[in-house]
Amino acid sequence: MNILSKGNRTMMDAEKRNANKPMKIKLTAGDIVFNILNYAFFTLFTLLCFFPFYYIFINTISSNDLVRRGLITFWPQQLTISNYVAMSDVNDLWGSLAITILRTIIGTALMVFGSALAGYLMTKQEMWHRKLWYRMLVITMYFNAGLIPTYLNLNMLGLTNTFLVYIIPAIVSPYNIILVKTYIESIPGEIEESAFIDGAGYWTIFYKIIWPLSKPILATIAIFGAVGHWNSFQDSLIYNANAPELYTLQHRLYVYLNSSSNLGAIMSSSTGGEIGSLAESLNTKVLQYTISMVTIIPIMLVYPFMQRYFESGIMLGAVKG
Amino acid sequence: MAIFANPSSKNSPVNFGNNKVVTETPKTMGEKISDIVFWFLRGLTVINVIMLFFPTFNPAKICEEISRNLSLFTCGVSYDSVTTNVGRALTRGWLPEEAFKLLSLSSIIIILACVVLAVGGCMSLGNVKLKKIGVIVSACGGIIEISGLFGLNNAKTLLENAEKPEKAGEIFLPDMFYAYLVIAIFVILLSVAIFFMLPKLTKVMKCEMEGKYKLFLMMLPFVALTFVFSYLPLYGWRYAFFDYKSGETLTMDKFVGFKWFTQLFQNAATKKDVLRVIKNTLAMSALGIGTSWLPMVFAIFLAEIKNTAFRRIVQTFTTIPNFISWVLVYAIALAIFSTDGFVNTFLTNNLGIPTDTNYLLSSDHMWIKMLAWGTWKGLGWSAIVYIASITGIDQQLYEAATVDGAGRFHKMWYITIPELIPTYMVLLLMSVANILSNGMDQYLVFSNAVNKNSIEVLDLYVYNLGIGNGLIPMSTVIGMVKSVISVILLFSANGISKLVRGQSIV
Incomplete structure (x- = not known):
């Protein structure tokens, strides 16, 4: 927490203080x-x-x-708005949109639940060999086997060219687990204690006490996790290269941007007969622009909500246990 | 309740669970021995579960035409992958489809048996009653596993009696079949032995488990996932020592030792490539580190703006680029700088200077351009941590300085910057530790045939080499060297941090 030790007071406080200050003389x-x-x-x-x-x-x-x-x-x-209407004819796009929405929802939900549970468990000193598991988790933040071994591993497990490759490896996120752990440690222990004395088990304490109390941090990791899932492109590119039906929206956009000359062909193949009219109304440039907008708009929609979480969000990059 | 003696201790808000041991009867001799035997049983269980996922340990490879790259798990989950090589033989009826279906089904049964074994292993962490039930479950797992193996044997017989068995290649029972059989038999024997070692159950006894094991079992899925997705890939490092091409199978006769490592330094073409890539990597990282003070300055000058509404707007809009992907950044680059992008149309139509330069198709100043895009995307966001720090600085310091006659820049230099330096140092050390990892998204989306030589960084090179060209061993070698150097750098940076600031960054 060394970075933010001075930044705990919010912007609002500072503004109030500035307002109270006497005006500059000249x-x-x-x-x-x-x-x-x-x-x-x-x-x-x-x-x-x-x-x-x-x-x-x-x-x-x-x-x-x-x-x-x-x-x-x-x-x-x-x-x-004809460009946006014409988007409905680009079949690949809707598949990718569906895949991306699905992975964003499922992936984020599992990641948040996993981080919450693992973060809670990691605060439990009495766990069998807790330190070992904790270190095992933390090391992965700084060390990885590399791109190719990771790819070969997923291939060996049969996860390449499946939807699951977007979800399962992302469930355990050491950063988020540490973030939740740090947050839970700041919750007064007495609450948990009293629940324990009343006979609550670990599960009950987790979802009756820890889960509701750590909602602020869970919201933060959820929103950043969701943006991460929405923007992810590398996993689709590397692991699902041979499964075009599983391309994420970003990957689809990348394909469109790179094959701008073939865009006409893409349009005509997906629309069958009416090649002429569409090629007329939609030139490649506009198609690229419109797909870009479709990709950006969701981010812009959640952006105002995200701003609330910026202060805690910067901890994502700064907190180390 | 001595455990609650120090509830305010920050790291252990609550420390209960150890007191949940209900019966403290002394252990019998048999129980003590069974504790040791249990470790063998659990060990066998873990080994058995791990073996499921490795192609090397596949008992279902009963003929040559089943790929060597399939693990038992894949055989069970995906029937298609089992029959990829014999598709034609199946449709012609040369080989019986039932044989492969039976094989797949048997694989599923063995997977199921491993699940049952795992459940039994988990239960063995509980009290005597749970342990007793656990060994019964384990024994059942062993029996299910044997029945699965029996199914595999039947599949083999079916294949042998096929119309044209030679279409399946050599038909045999692999060594691993016997290995599984031995494990299953051992599991059953150990379970039965433990069952009789454990003391008799009393009627009042309930299923219970100590808190520490309960917590461990709750954590187990996460430990397993971490192991599978972060540690298991290390097994892939073996490819660095083989002459392996994508899609082939790995056999010992392809072992080449350190050939790829030496080639990295001896082969002139490779050496030239690697040197060029390292030059790019280091140059771009160095530029990034050289400009890492920009967010701090951005924050300091933004703090000088007293108009809150304006400051809000600036912060809102400068942060947006951080939340879009690099692909979208590239889409924006295309919209602005391509032949019919904003810059060209603006110059042509509005200023009357006809141009149609594609700024993205040039290799000039690539490092600077990449730095500019990185700054465009990240500056506003990186500044937030400093903005937060500045709001936390004690205003009295500034007031005192004003009284002493300090000007605006004096205050920045003598108050704000010293307050921000610790944060800056941590981020700087982190970026030094990450000097070899600039990521690949940015460089991948911006790379094309023209600028490839000056944009290719290490991560992108590994991708192009391994995924693009299929040179798996070489790219693995480079990845290995990179990983090791990165860790060394990180620990050096951490050591420096400890030495200078007395705080670690890791």
């Missing part, structure tokens, strides 16, 4: 120049981060003809 010329430059820099960087998303978005909702001629630069023109 701004010097230097202050004004500094402020202008400072605001200018941050405005610029914010625009840099925001504009690409905006640019892609306005291109997907503008008339395809204008997009093709490169006339949509700063604002949308001749609004249309």
Whole structure:
């Protein structure tokens, strides 16, 4: 916890403190120049981060003809949602979307449950050889056998080219387990004690006391885990290369981006007869943009909820037991 | 209740369970001996369960045409993989389908037997009553296993009586068949022996287990998963010592010792490749480390902005890129920098400078470009940890400094930065330890035929070599060397941290 020792107070506190502070007496010329430059820099960087998303978005909702001629630069023109409607004809996309949603839900649920239970168990000093299991878990954060042995291992277990490869290896997540463990250790032990004296077993204590009390941290790992699952692309690329029906959305997008010349073919093969009209209405660029938007939108939707968890989320990268 | 003497101890909020031993009757002689014999029984159980997953220990490989790469588990779970090589012979009726179905079914029975054995092994951690039930369960497991093996034997007989048995290649009972048989028989014998060693049950006795074992059994699934997915891959390191091509089977005559290791340093072409890749890796890591102070500066200057709403907006929008995947970053790069992307259309249509450069199809300044994308994606997010730290700094320090006549930059330099340096040092040491692992997503999505030479980092190289070109031994060797060096680096960084700050980072 060494990193955050000073950061426990929230932004809100700091803002209140700033508000109570007496106003600066006078701004010097230097202050004004500094402020202008400072605001200018941050405005610029914010625009840099925001504009690409905006640019892609306005291109997907503008008339395809204008997009093709490169006339949509700063604002949308001749609004249309035909691109999003046309997406329903790209069969592969919906399969990938379903796979990604499924893995996000199932994978996150199992990961959160696993982290909660394992985190709780790891606080139990009396467990048989607890230290050994704990070390076994922690070492895996810093050491792995490498990409190829991992692939061969999953292959040997028969997990390659299956949906399960997205779920099972991700259930045990040492980082999250340590995070939950640290959190549970901060819950007053007396609560657990009294439940134990009342005759509750480990399971009862776990889901009647520990689970509800550690909801804040579980929400954090859930939301970051879900984003991780949604964004994951490597496992699909490496382990499920020969099972296109199991490609995740990101992998599908990657395939589309790389085979932009073949996109017309993809469209026509998935739509059968009406090649002409679709190829007309959807050029490759717009198709890429639209699929990108479909991939980004869910992230944008959960983003406002995620912001609440940023403060605890940075611990994901910082806490070491 | 002496166990509760120190409830405030941070690491052990509650320490109960040891007091859950109900009957403290002294152990009989037989019980003491059975405790030792139990370890053999549990050992056999664990070995048996592990053997399920290794192709080397497959008792179901009863003919040549069943792939060597199948484990017993795969044979049971996937009927298709058993019959891949004999599909034609089956459809023509040369080989009886029943034989393979029976084989698959027998495999499932043996898997089931192993599950039963595992349950029995778990029960053996309880009290005398649980132990007694446990050995009965184990014995049953042994019997089920033998029946499964009997099924395998029948499958073999069916194959031998086939119309054209030669289509299945040589038909035999593998050594592992007998190994399983021996294990099953031993399990039954040990179980029976223990059953009679254990004292007689009294009527009042209940099934109970000590807390420490209960907790262990709850933890067991996680330990097993960790073992299977994080430690078992180490078994794959053996490929580094063989002349192995993807899809082949591994046999001892392909053993080549340290050939691949020496080739790494002696073969001119490989050496050149590896040196180039290492150069890229180190250069990009070094650039990353060289700019690792940027988030700190970002946070410090953001804190100078007093307008809360503006600061919120900046933070919101600069953090978004961290939550999109590298594939999407690449999609954005395409939208902005490709031939018909934003930059080109803007220059052509709005400024009247006709261009159609594809900025992504060039190998110039690749390291800097990758750094720029990394910064674009990560700067806002990395700054959050520093922003949190800055809000925690005591405001009185600043007030005192103001009274003493310190200007804005003085305060930054003498108050804010010293307060943030410990955090920075930890992150810096971590990134030094990760110098060889820059990940592969970013470089994979941005790589193409033109820029391949200057973008390929170690992780991507291993991927291209192993998955792309199927050079499994060589890529395993590189991965091994990388893993070992990374661990050494991590421990060095940790040692430095302990020495300098008195705190470990691991």
